[in-house]
Amino acid sequence: MKALRNFFEKTKPHVQKGAKYHWLHSTHDAFFTLAFVQKDTSKSGTHVHDYIDLKRTMGMVVLALVPALLMGMYNIGYQHFGALGQLDTAGFFDLFLFGLLKVLPVIIVSYVVGLGIEFLFAQLRGHEVNEGFLVSGILIPMVMPINTPLWMIGVATAFAVIFGKEVFGGTGMNIWNPALIARAFLFFAYPAQMSGDSVWISASGIESMADGFTGATPMAQAVLGETNLDAWHAFIGLIPGSIGETSTLAILIGAAILIITGIGNWKIMLSTVLGGVFMGILLNIFAVNAYMEMPFWEHLIIGGFAFGAVFMATDPVSAAQTEKGKWIYGFLIGVLAILIRVVNPAYPEGMMLAILLMNTFAPLIDHYIIQGNIKRRLKRVQQSA
Amino acid sequence: MSDKEPLFSKKNLKLLSDPLNSSNPITVQVLGICSALAVTAQLKPSVVMSLSVMAVLAFANVIVSLLRNTIPNRIRIIVQLVVIAALVILVDQVLKAFVYDVSKQLSVFVGLIITNCIIMGRLEAFALGNKPWPSFLDGLGNAAGYGVILIIVGFVRELFGSGSIWGYKVIPASWYIENGGFYANNGMMILPPMALITVGVIIWVQRSRNRKLIED
Numbered sequence: 270m271k272a273l274r275n276f277f278e279k280t281k282p283h284v285q286k287g288a289k290y291h292w293l294h295s296t297h298d299a300f301f302t303l304a305f306v307q308k309d310t311s312k313s314g315t316h317v318h319d320y321i322d323l324k325r326t327m328g329m330v331v332l333a334l335v336p337a338l339l340m341g342m343y344n345i346g347y348q349h350f351g352a353l354g355q356l357d358t359a360g361f362f363d364l365f366l367f368g369l370l371k372v373l374p375v376i377i378v379s380y381v382v383g384l385g386i387e388f389l390f391a392q393l394r395g396h397e398v399n400e401g402f403l404v405s406g407i408l409i410p411m412v413m414p415i416n417t418p419l420w421m422i423g424v425a426t427a428f429a430v431i432f433g434k435e436v437f438g439g440t441g442m443n444i445w446n447p448a449l450i451a452r453a454f455l456f457f458a459y460p461a462q463m464s465g466d467s468v469w470i471s472a473s474g475i476e477s478m479a480d481g482f483t484g485a486t487p488m489a490q491a492v493l494g495e496t497n498l499d500a501w502h503a504f505i506g507l508i509p510g511s512i513g514e515t516s517t518l519a520i521l522i523g524a525a526i527l528i529i530t531g532i533g534n535w536k537i538m539l540s541t542v543l544g545g546v547f548m549g550i551l552l553n554i555f556a557v558n559a560y561m562e563m564p565f566w567e568h569l570i571i572g573g574f575a576f577g578a579v580f581m582a583t584d585p586v587s588a589a590q591t592e593k594g595k596w597i598y599g600f601l602i603g604v605l606a607i608l609i610r611v612v613n614p615a616y617p618e619g620m621m622l623a624i625l626l627m628n629t630f631a632p633l634i635d636h637y638i639i640q641g642n643i644k645r646r647l648k649r650v651q652q653s654a
Numbered sequence: 655m656s657d658k659e660p661l662f663s664k665k666n667l668k669l670l671s672d673p674l675n676s677s678n679p680i681t682v683q684v685l686g687i688c689s690a691l692a693v694t695a696q697l698k699p700s701v702v703m704s705l706s707v708m709a710v711l712a713f714a715n716v717i718v719s720l721l722r723n724t725i726p727n728r729i730r731i732i733v734q735l736v737v738i739a740a741l742v743i744l745v746d747q748v749l750k751a752f753v754y755d756v757s758k759q760l761s762v763f764v765g766l767i768i769t770n771c772i773i774m775g776r777l778e779a780f781a782l783g784n785k786p787w788p789s790f791l792d793g794l795g796n797a798a799g800y801g802v803i804l805i806i807v808g809f810v811r812e813l814f815g816s817g818s819i820w821g822y823k824v825i826p827a828s829w830y831i832e833n834g835g836f837y838a839n840n841g842m843m844i845l846p847p848m849a850l851i852t853v854g855v856i857i858w859v860q861r862s863r864n865r866k867l868i869e870d
Contacts, residue, residue, distance in 0.1 A: 459840065461838065
């Protein structure tokens, strides 16, 4: 570590203004601040800083994502060998290793493309490299079906970073969650490759599936009215689905990490779940088909609901900022997600669209909360005067 | 033309060239966006649409410019509309006669040239106050500025959305996933949102090259 620090310290003068390698200064800065907490103090304004800067915060989110990611890898192997009908013979490490080898290229593509564009923009514009992609880069693979071609993930990542983030001015300025932009881009651009029954299971080279095995996700089956879900499997994550979204258990561990460290907002998570439960019960009461009759709590453990509620809706940049606004924002995400799922069969997964829609409305919610607050306080002033 | 100004004086040439860049109807004045999004899914309709708008705008400009001293000010809008509508119907009939398939593809958007803000805008802003020849050039220039954007957007959208240019497949069939390859057409390119994003990228490129256009 010491040697690395020395290297950064030694090279620093070479990237100062006017020095030979000044054009590399944002790259140098990015790696230096990523590796070490800086000694620099403020030159003006606030002098007291939290030790946990944006990079450390992002690191914590990545840590919270790890359980879901590991479970996702295991599940990919589980689904693959399940499709082959070899679950009895394949051991734990066979399953996990298979999943790891499938997921790793996706993560590498996502990071290389995304960070490449981030560094390029930082160099061109002469500002610091934005940290935001540390999390987006791992979120993007986790919301993708495992069989998505790698070049599509590259294209979607590039689209998300450029049009979801950079055009608005980089990290902290974006209106929508970049990872969901990537997912939505693929969903609308390559619908044939992003839906159906074959994309969820890594089954390339499998000639004949085991008897009775379909690759359909519980969501797709529910749309068809087959709602005999194995709830325990769905909860621990052994169902077909996107890489990181299947295991509600692992996501709950991540949620605990986020809430304990104070990084994720529990109000948004809770209100999203409440919204989903509310809409689920409402649909149960007025049920006219099998999907509407599906018990409301099953909605919470299938598809991307839990993943979206914990990791996507709580994105501090695109969520509502006011405390009251967070309750409204989360609740409406839950309501809309279930509504889109059940009522519109063209979009089996409503979570992505619900969060993107509410991201759009978050500033509006905040605006009215703040205006309401101003009005109330003005009234108080007038009364006392 | 009493002062014997040459037909292609510097001032007149500017009328032609300015709309292509620094006062482009779509990317700078942000007019005519609706049709730019609607007809540009392929290159051929984009080109036909550009030519149609060019014909309508150039001749409407000339006719209104000729009439400009006789049109009562209070009813000038309705007179302009009559001129535009007559020209649009002519263009529509010509398209139906000679390029029926493209005319089918463009459907209502030929008729909707009447409501294209670029045309009303140029009539109001230029033809009502200038002589026929400069008005003609202004019409040509603005329609060309509109057309250039339409053609760029149409080219990009057809190439990535359908894998073809002018209806000819340019991406080898063996590349497609269905045939054992890896490639798939980008379905979003066919949808209007991507047209808007493409126009946005053009504006982005244009403004980063021509910094005078950036507002504070």
